[in-house]
Amino acid sequence: MIGLIVRRFLQLILLLLGISFLVFMSMHIAPGDPATIIGGPTASASDLEAIRDNLGLDRPVIVQYADYLGGILQGDFGYSFQTGQSVTDAIITRFPNTIKLATASMIVAIIIGIVTGIISAIKQNSWIDLSSTTFALAGVSIPNFWLGAMLILVFAVNLQWLPVGGLSAPIYTIEGMKELILPAITLGTASAALIARMSRSAMLEVIRSDYIRTAKAKGVKQRSLIWIHALRNAMIPVVTVIGINFGGLLGGTIITEQVFAINGIGRLMIDAIAARDFPIVQGTVLLVAAIFVFVNLIVDVIYAFIDPRITYN
Amino acid sequence: MERLLQVENLVTQYKTAEGMFSAVKGISFTVEKGETVCIVGESGSGKSATALSIMGLLPANGKITEGSIRLKDDELVGKTEEQLQQIRGNEISMIFQEPMTALNPVFTIGFQIREPLMIHLNMSKKEATLVSIELLKKVGIPNPKEKIKQFPHELSGGMRQRVMIAIALACEPSLLIADEPTTALDVTIQSQILDLIDDLKEQMGMGVVFVTHDMGVVAEIADRVMVMYAGEVVEMGDVHRIFNHPQHSYTKGLLAAVPNVDDDSKNWLQGVNIHGKSSASS
Amino acid sequence: VVGCSDKSSSKSGGTSSGEAASELTYASTSDAAGLSPIDTNDSVSSNVTGQIYETLFTQDPKTLEPEPLLAESYETPDDNTWVIKLREGITFHDGTPFNAEAVKYTFEQIKDPERAAPRASLLAPIESIEAKDEYTVVLKTKEPYGPMLAALSHTNAAIVSPEADKEGDIGKNPVGTGPFVFEEWVEGDHITLKRNEDYWREPAALEKVTFKVVPETSTAISMLETGEVQFIDALPSDQLPRIESIKSAEVQKSEGTRVSYLGFNMEKAPFNELEFRQAVAYGVDQEAYVAQLNGLGTYNESIIGPKVFGYNEEAKNEGYPFDQEKAKEMIKENGYSGQKVTLLAANRDNYMKMAEIVQSQLTEIGLSVEIETMEWATFLDTARKGNYEMTFLGWSNSTADGSELLYPNLHSDNIDSSNYSRYNNEAFDKLVQESRSTVDQEVRKEKLHEANIMAIKDAPWIVMEHGTVTAAYDKSVSGLVVDPTGKWSLYNVSRK
Amino acid sequence: MENHQPLLEVKDLKKYFPIKSGILQRTKANVKAVENVSLKVYEGETLGIVGESGCGKSTFGRTVLGLEKLTNGSILFRGENIEGLSDRKLKGYKKDMQMIFQDPFASLNPRQRIGNALEEAFIIHTDLSKKDREKRVRELLVEVGLEAEHYDRYPHEFSGGQRQRIGIARAIALNPSLIICDEAVSALDVSVQARIIRLLIELQKKYKLTYMFISHDLGVVRHMCNRVLVMYLGTMVELGSSDQIYKNPMHPYTRALLSAIPRPVPGRKKNPIKLEGDLPSASNYPSGCPFHTRCPLAQEHCKLKVPEWREIEEGHFVACHEV
Amino acid sequence: MSAEVVFNEKNAAPKKKERYIVQTFKRVLKNKLAFIGIIIVSIQIILAIFAPFLTSYGPYEQNLAVTELGIGEEGHILGTDNYGRDMWSRLVYGARISLIVGLSSVALGLIGGLTLGLLAGFYRRIDGFVMRIVDLLFAFPGILLAMLIIAMLGTSLVNVVIAISIWSIPGCARIVRGSVLSIKKQEYILAMKSLGASDIRIMLKHILPNCTAPIIVFATMRMATAILSTSALSFLGLGAQPPTPEWGAMIAAGQDFMWTAPHMSIIPGIAIMLTVFAFNVVGDGLRDALDPNMEIDL
């Protein structure tokens, strides 16, 4: 396992190198010029020239990239074209919000997803199953912006129970919790839906197996039969989905962040892409990639934990 | 003797692609307290189906369509899952035929043995662990302290089978259903297990339904023998009578096919005709 | 500690709590790029810097007439010299005195190519800046510079504290002379300002102002409804009915300087043919489009809008009004039937709406129009390079001066940069040039009018609408005036 | 027989499994499942392997087939080292070596019909048409005492013994040269068992098949096998012809084993040699002679010295200090 | 009581053998929900094909006098959008693009994801490498990818499918790999190895069928995401351009009218949901049909 971690770490470095190169190149290949954004529609040609010169964009791409890498080695991830803020600072201010949001919504998703998934597996083809299926499908079919807006309308505007947006109070305060509820539900619903469907289908496979029969023969109660004996065996695809979603959530909470005016990484990245703010795009993508590797590592460790037959040597 | 189990006119059917198929066709038998009934019979004749019917653990496509199964005058057919949970593992235990798939691959051996103890005897985890180690020792598993931390796939076939046995015996049930419990065991361990079962039978008055193909084992432990063929009981009786005066041609054929360890005679091989149906039918 | 309790009280929707009464939260759709007027150019930043810094002159929010602010008076001894007398006794928030040196320093920074100030063009015609004495600045230009006062009123020509700029980053820690002092900026989330107690005029009524980033307008509207914010502006027309239905909010709409247009790439056939452009112009029913804007926007054939310097009533009907029959005829007569054209539209503002409606209208007159959508950065790149046939664009005139509209957008100097239509007309160029290099405002106006008519007739652009500036605010807010360029000051704003 | 080149030769085979523990899964110790096994198997013979449950018989079989990576040693098939063979050659060997798995259910793909599962062998190694394959499979099913109609069933629809016969059918399908039968007939009633064994013997005669017959049924082993290997805790303790082992068992473990066989005579009291003492396990491997902890003959030196592998009469080997 | 009675209850003549696919299909049809699903999908396909005959207004026909009509108002079955275009007409025409994009992008994504996932799960050696590529695909911002595709391949509908399928690859790959990791340790895989089956054969014939359940769930759920993503792409200018009706874009367009004319986004939303519902229940049915252990009602 230590070997696994070390190996992952080395792979991570390669991955980050690769992805930074790819992002760098694609930002340069993709149409759009940071200078025109900064200069605005009426900037003159010489204005743009000056801006480019100022940002160092007049040099060959490879030189820029090498320069960028050199900076990273010294812990310098560059400065935003737009605001001049250091990329590290920009990320540090936003990351906690994204983590809060992603974690909260993942918790919502896991609890709702697994519970409904299992219930509908046990009561396969009952009305409970049908309604949880419907819920799940609504969950993936409803776009986040729609769901978010509806939640705001009902709970913030009409009932005034929860704030419309923002994420500024500390998480341990009641205010902080309240702020998280609506965004977490908005973001978590689609994941909950997928987790629910996955758990259901995995459970259906498992509950027919011989070892479940053995557990029954031992007189194990229905509840622990499901939640202990079957669940663990059914978890592999479920954990995968959780991993995918969690990584995804940390990387891309864009729409939820937009709707709920949350100052997070997703918005930072998307704004930066729209503004061709290369250093910020680079920084956020690298962060997201690192998170993916990390989450994937955890998922792999959990695999081995769930299913002892899986080993990594 | 007290009547422990009474099976009457049991019919068990499986739904298959070709339609309903009766694996057990109206069999009846009883098991007394402290008695061992061995079921022998042709492979596929419905022995496991009978055992599973008693446990109420037929697969999804299987169903008891007729008959009654009474444990101490308590009708089992038609009981709900919840009611059965109280009985299974406690009153009746079963050792399944295929130990590889019968153990949960993701839990340690210890967990799986502890469970019935904690459920039915309300033991704490600690107590249950101690008892499990004892049990494993009793079924002849070396180094049980370490084995309880291992997973099924790390054990040999015979060890898994013994784990199954340990699980089934954990709560000292009044009725033990053992479906070919010793196929993967060497004879020394087999005899140890048989002794163990015998002890429990003597001490607790446990009734045993023992499915096996090993006529040596039958001779050793059975009080009565039931011979099944194609879903029906073709012959049933005291072990001595069955061995010494078999009535049905199938039983005779069966006995003739037992290889003899003590001499070189290959007669046992001759009784059957490889191609086509079993010799018993002719 | 105070910050915390403030937040919770404004969150809980209390519009009349004692503490909140002197505070105001404004929601903007994006964050400021920076807080230095020299180094930024976007309107979000200007909204903030406008409260912290001040300019020498300011435009009256109603008439847009320049009037002195930090300046006391000015004179123009000759067409190329501007002598500006400064107000005395003003200090920057950091204690640095405001004087001629500060003005000189600021302007030189704006013009410094090293600094690459995005609005360097504002002061480009100025050749030298001289601090004649402590409170007198002399600006010399090569040629007469007509829009000088408008330029000096521009937010990006605001005067910064030289000390602060030399020592630190005024983009992060802005120091001006304005009615509000910078307090905090959580990037991407909010900026707070507090009242400048030592302001050279009466201190402002509001004690604290927060600029909160709320990217989704519909969320901002919800916040307005719950009282989490008290002020939003630049309301999208599609959401207007909802905003107007909010009982606790007031909506302000007034004519603005913004013009949106359908522009042709004059270098591509058949857009280089006047007949074709005319046919299209006849075929587009702007009134039908404007009717979809819920009252935000008006139609007028003039390129220079009513609120922009250089507008003359006469220009109103000089264009090609909607006449579908005529359009069809022209298309047929000139053999344009079934002509395939691509309509490039940036996915932003109302451009998509224009595109869908115009596409349908042009289809009616016998053209085959395909829409090509693009995201803004790509669009700018593409349009600048001239890789399009026709497109929609708009221009917000932040100085409300016609020269500032016609020069960058239609003067041939700027083909390859901001003259997206690649309109190239010498006579027109000359008029625009003259409007810029004349100091006499009446003459300028005349020149601009002439140039305007010329462009309307030539139809490199077809005006779609003249914008409306809007704001919605809580009923407790008073004294808020949005000027036609969309600017506003919080100095005179108060809350009940 | 002995003068031929052996079909299979195993040299110093060791197979250890690491025991891992903790979240970090550090290797704590090794399970010595197979410890230094060397032997030769000749074409056409049947080698019985008997021994205590858990002594490494299955592991040995699986390692020989290359299903487990060996820890040490080498395996020569027809004189060629199997390790490091090209895939194509390996495929040829695979066809020649088959295994009947101890657990027939687990070794069948639950989503594949039995017919298709059996056809698999023909698809991989022959180019029979679909129709021919199906025909062969139906024949095979009948050969092992099932019915041709069982072709369309799924594994879970069979009884234990039926599944075992499917495993047998799969192994014999391709007429391999070597079949490792791991408890191949344990779930069969004696009449079917006799039939299957006759089938195996017939095939052996016809094709010069070689069997490695792992079983606990000492009766069957006696009649089926030419030679018998007795294993204990991963090591070989005795090897000899069937007669030698059964009539003249030398090793105390072999003797104990033979004494414990239940006889099909009701009421007859058997009198097995009881093995007392600690049960050793593959994970805490005893020093010296692995059997010393339970051996009735054990002496001091047995704890220290690993007994030599000695030939005590022609073809009869034993590893014990005391015989 | 003789051996002849064995199995005599089975019909003497076994039913004529059907092709496996036909059989599976029949089993799917037996599942009530799946049957409903198939009907929904068929109706949608029929609507999409015969759209011109089923609508009285063209999908592009603007009428700025009757914008944002509600459901059923003034002869518009589902109302009109903000340009006064008939929602019903746009919905049925939109089915063409949305169904094609949804199905083909999920199919393509599956092919990619399955390949990567199988390889990574099966071959320990390349696992790290492949999975890091997958991470890379995950981490690479979708919008940036779309912009690249626009820059290099242009803006056709095919490229939309390409973009969306690339987005589906990493999720699918991970799910498959996870299942493969645990399935490849099963004894029957060893059995196939000992039979000399090639790796490809083992992967395709033995591992893949045993991880169909999560794949089916993933794929059917992915349909929704795929259709919805088209709106993000058309925002960038990739794919169907306005005024082409297409469900994802219709929802996105309705966003601004959520408060004043909610039907503009709800109707295409429901259409997507119905589609995904249909595919899901068919998927469920298929999974059950493929599972020989499936619950059979007695």
Ligand SMILES: Nc1ncnc2c1ncn2[C@@H]1O[C@H](COP(=O)(O)OP(=O)(O)OP(=O)(O)O)[C@@H](O)[C@H]1O
């Ligand atoms: N799930 C099932 N579906 C359909 N048929 C089944 C199923 N399980 C068993 N059968 C059939 O029912 C019959 C009886 O099976 P059962 O398992 O009871 O046999 P058995 O006597 O235990 O045989 P063995 O000694 O081989 O284990 C067999 O013919 C078998 O093919």
Ligand SMILES: Nc1ncnc2c1ncn2[C@@H]1O[C@H](COP(=O)(O)OP(=O)(O)OP(=O)(O)O)[C@@H](O)[C@H]1O
């Ligand atoms: N994957 C594994 N991991 C760890 N230990 C293992 C593993 N497989 C087998 N073992 C151990 O190796 C030893 C030998 O096992 P093996 O299955 O070869 O025994 P066997 O002789 O076939 O026994 P049986 O007759 O009971 O089938 C046992 O102690 C077992 O616990």
Ligand SMILES: [Mg+2]
């Ligand atoms: Mg059985």
Ligand SMILES: [Mg+2]
């Ligand atoms: Mg074994």
